[in-house]
Amino acid sequence: MKIIAAKKLLKANDKYARENRERFTASGTYTINVVGSPGCGKTTLLEALMENLGGRASPAVIEGDLASTIDAQRIESRGIPVVQINTEGACHLDATMVAAAADGLDLDGIDLLWIENVGNLVCTAGFDLGEQLRLVILSISEGDDKIVKYPTIFQKADVLVITKVDLLPQSDFNLQRAESDMKHLAPKAKIFQVSARQGQGIDELADWLLRTSHGE
C-alpha cells in the first residue's frame, strides 16, 4: 500500500483532470469516481461489486480519506492493488491527487479503477478527477430529502446508487420521492437500488457498469 500526503498538491484542477482522462483512456482503464456521505456504504459497495465482477475485470482502487488507512486495508486484504491518499484535512480529492496516485499503479493492467472520494456530499461536487463515470451514493438511513437538500452533487451524477435498501422496513424513506427528485434534477442519470449486505441489486449494477465500461 502506498500513502500520499496530498495537501500540497494544489494546481489547476481542470487541466489535470483532462490529462488524467487522456491517460486513463490511453491505458484502457475505465475510472469511476465514487462519492457520498460518510458512512453511506462506499467501501462496502466497492467490495460487493469487485467480488461480483471477479475475473471479468482487473480492478484497482484509489482510496481518499482525511486520515487512516482503514478502507485501503479492507481492499488490500482482498489482494486488490490500492493507493491510499490521505488528504490531511482537505474535504475532497482533486485531479492532482489522483494523478499522483495513478503513478503508483500499473494502469495498463487495470480495466476498472475505482476512486473512493472523501465522505462529503458537498465539496466533492466541484472537482472533476478525470473519471469516466461519477457514481453518487445515497443510503436509506440518510433520508429521502437529501437530493433536494444537496442538489449540486446529485445534479452531476451519472449514476445514483441507493444503498442499504434492506433498512427500508425500519425507515420512512420514500423511494418514489427520491427517484422523482433525481429524475427532475438529473434526467439522464441511471438509478439503482442495492443492499450490499443482502446482495440485492448488485448483479444488475455490476453488469451495467461492466457493459458501460466497454462502451456498450
Place this chain on the structure above:
Amino acid sequence: MKIIAAKKLLKANDKYARENRERFTASGTYTINVVGSPGCGKTTLLEALMENLGGRASPAVIEGDLASTIDAQRIESRGIPVVQINTEGACHLDATMVAAAADGLDLDGIDLLWIENVGNLVCTAGFDLGEQLRLVILSISEGDDKIVKYPTIFQKADVLVITKVDLLPQSDFNLQRAESDMKHLAPKAKIFQVSARQGQGIDELADWLLRTSHGE
C-alpha cells in the same frame, strides 16, 4: 421564516465568532452548534430535545442548508422561531452568517439557540460560530470507524451524541470501539446514546443540556 443568502458574507471568522459569543452571553442565550453528516439525524434530534424541554427553555433555531427550507419548515410547524441560512453551495456555516441570522431573532427572549450546521463532517470543523457548546452527531448507520476517519470534527466536540441506536440490532456498529476512539481523541467530551425515534436517552441528554446551559 427569514431566508438569508449567505455566500457573500465572508469576513474574518474568528472576530465575528468572538462578537457572537459576547452577544449571546449578554442576552443570556446559550448557543449549541449541531454538526454531523447528511442524514445523521440533526433535525430529528433537535425536534425531540425541544419537545422534551418544552416549557423549561425558550428555544429558537438557525438552520443551515445549501438549498431548500425543508428543515426550517419542520421547526416552524412547531411554532418555534427559526431563521434559514441558505449557503448557496458553501459547505459549512460561518460566524458572519450566524451573526446575520441572529439579527432576525429576539435574543433576549431566547434561552437556547440551536444552530443546525450544513451536513458535513469535514468543513464544519474549522469554523467557530460563537457557540457555547459544540454537539457532534454520529449515527449508528454511518459505522463505528468514523471517529478515526474524520478526527478533526470529533476532536473539537464538547458532546458526542450517538444517534439511531434503535438500529443497533441490524448493525455491526461496535459501541465500545466508538466510545473508546472518542475518549482517546477528546477525553473531556461527554458521550450520549439516543434514539430520537424511540425516545431512548433523550431525557438524559435534554436534562444535561439544560443544566449545562445554566452553568451547572
